[in-house]
Amino acid sequence: MSIGHAEFMADWFTKHGVPSAAVTSRVDAAGRQALLTAFRKRELRVLFTVDLFNEGVDLPMVDTILRLRPTESATIFLQQLGRGLRLDDDKSCLTVLDFIGGQNANFRFDLRWQALTGDSRRAVEAAVRDDFPSLPSGCHIELDRVAKEVVLANLKSTLPTSKNGLVAELRQLGDVSLAEFLRETGLKIEDVYRSASIGGWRGLRRLVGIDSSAAGPDDRELARAIVWMLHIDDVDRLDLLARVAGSEHPGGGPLLDMLHFSVCGPPVPLTERDARLKRLWAEPARCAELRQVAEVLRDRIHRVSVAPESGRVPLRVHARYSRNEACAAFGMTKPGSLREGVKWLADEKADLFFVTLVKSAKHYSPTTMYTDRAITDSLFHWESQSTTSSTSMTGQRYIHHxxxxxxxxxxxxxxxxxxxxxGVPAYLYAGPMTYRSHTGDRRRSSGN
Structure with missing residues (x-):
């Protein structure tokens, strides 16, 4: 709000029958005092001011505040609000008419409500939704239905996902766990790891100054590796991850092989698995982070996954896996060698189909734009490679599997x-499939 704006508003109100005045730096000290006296005597009904009344003015009779200027400062917001929160015998409540929040798409309700209540973002959202049930005695905040919807939508749309926003949120919360940070801010774990420049949860803590320990030689590589594990959503892998991060060697097996390729990637052969585990254990801060990540991922599991009846591989139907993990589960020691969407593993007598439903010309050639799709909840249409005929060895294996x-x-x-x-999204394991029928010579469908 400018001085000109304040003077315009005072003039407009006065012309419409509401005696008003503008108290600005253009009015000398004696003039300001005279206007305040007239206001206290109720000769003036409204005072328009620019910054002068943020603090140091005692006007307990104020029962209405018009907010006509935006501010990104929570302190100034509270100071402005505080002009009307003083008790007075003739005042039953304070009415605040905010003409800014609905006009500015970048208005941050979260900062205002957090400053007002002292709560975290999550607590503020719950308070708005539940009509502020925990305010001190004698305090009451009421939002009508539309206002509540606007505030809740704003809280969700202004999540601090930028690097600076994440730093500010953690600085406010202090030394909390990853789970607490996500719970109090309403963020997802992916928001913490989306930017490589942050360096994950440990990197964020270092930026804030909570973690001052020196980074080891594998710190940056492990930060990237944690990103590749955020899709994990079954208890078997998460339990193993927590155990390994706790410096426990689980012995071996395909689950550990899957974890190896998640941490190290396909270029690092399985023969280096134990050596890489020792290097992981030499990074205690990242191990602690992995344990917290496993806890968060376990708590957010929302899909029931079950082991196939055969039980030959450690996969769970409806859990998500990277292609490297899926191949390692079937005993493939070099999953990075897979370049196509199909793989025959002779030792396991298993065909693996990796299907992307929504294909774009940017990522697929015209000959690989297969129209794979679910027909029903138990029937899936899959198109074989254009070079595979029904009479070929591969085609016959599909048909007579x-x-x-x-x-x-x-x-x-x-x-x-x-x-x-x-990185790229993981795959959902739909489970073992059974051939149903095919049409044409070079395309076929399967059902489970």
Missing amino acids: VERRSTVHLFVRETKIAGGAL
Whole structure:
């Protein structure tokens, strides 16, 4: 609000029957005192001011505040609000008419309500939704239905996902766990790891000054590796991750092989697995972070996953896996060598189908734009590669896999579009499939 704006508003109100005045730096000290005296005597009904009344003025009779200027300072917001919060015998409540919040798309209700209540973002959202049930005795805040919807929508749309926003949130909360940070801010774990420049949870704590320990030689590599694990959503892998991060060697097995390729990537052979575990354990801060990540991922599991009846591989139907993890589960020692969406593993007698449902010309050639899709909840249409005919060895294996005692496994994802530092999406394991029928010579469908 400018001085000109204040003078315009005072003139407009006065012309419309509400005696008003503008108290600005253009009015000398004696003039300001005269206007305040007239206001206390109720000769003036409204005073318009620019910054002069933020503090140091005692006007307990004020029962209405018009907010006509934006401010990004929570302190100034509280000071302005405080002009009307003084008790007075003739005042039953304070009415605040805010003409800014609904006009500015960048208005931050979260900062205002947090400053007002002292609560975290999560607590503020709950308070708005539940009509502020925990205010001190004698205090009451009421939002009508539309106002409540506007505030809640604003709280969700202004989540501090930028680097500076995350730093500010953690600085306010202090030395909390990852789970507490996400709970109090309303953020997702991906928001902490989306930007590689932050360096994950430990990196964020270092930026705030909470973690001052020196980074080891593998710190940056482990920060990237944690990003590749955020899709994990079954208890078997999360339990193993927590145990390994606690410096426990689980012995071996395909689950550990899957974890190895998640941490190190396909370029690092399995023969280096134990050596890499020792390097992980030499980074205690990242191990602690991994344990917290495992806890957060476990708490957010919302999909029931079950082990296939065969139990030959440590996969769970409806859990998500990277392609490297899926291949390692079937004993493939070099999953990075897989370049196509299908893989036959002779030792396991298993065909793996990796399907992306939404394909774009940017990522797929015209010959690989297969129209794979779910027909029903138990029937899936899958198109084989254009070079595979029904009479070929591969085609015959697909068609007669039941008689030949081989298995077909379907992994599905919606898109392959990468999410920044989060990388490409993982696949959902749809489970073992059973051939139903096919049409044409070079396309076929399967059902589970």
